[in-house]
Amino acid sequence: MGNSQKRAVQNYRSRLSERGLARFEVLGRDMDRDLIRALARRLAEDGADASRLRAMVGQALSGDTPGKGGILAALRRSPLVGADLDLARPREDGRKVRL
Numbered sequence: 001m002g003n004s005q006k007r008a009v010q011n012y013r014s015r016l017s018e019r020g021l022a023r024f025e026v027l028g029r030d031m032d033r034d035l036i037r038a039l040a041r042r043l044a045e046d047g048a049d050a051s052r053l054r055a056m057v058g059q060a061l062s063g064d065t066p067g068k069g070g071i072l073a074a075l076r077r078s079p080l081v082g083a084d085l086d087l088a089r090p091r092e093d094g095r096k097v098r099l
Contacts (some may be wrong), residue, residue, distance in 0.1 A: 020046070 021044060030037055043050050
């Protein structure tokens, strides 16, 4: 590799590291290539989706099951918390049925 190519690669890698990214090689099955690339692309965006995806993949790989209170925590994160919804229904006796 010539000096200009080495310099170009070095510059490219320094720009990546400034953005907090690193280049690395992964071994996997050929059929998983698109999946792994899409996963890496989504994680590199570093948004809310990336954080959620990182947590899901981390949990799936660790094999840990969610702890107690997971449903309650999800309900507390709901956007309807504090919305003061009136969920009362009128009480009806129903219809008469002859058997």
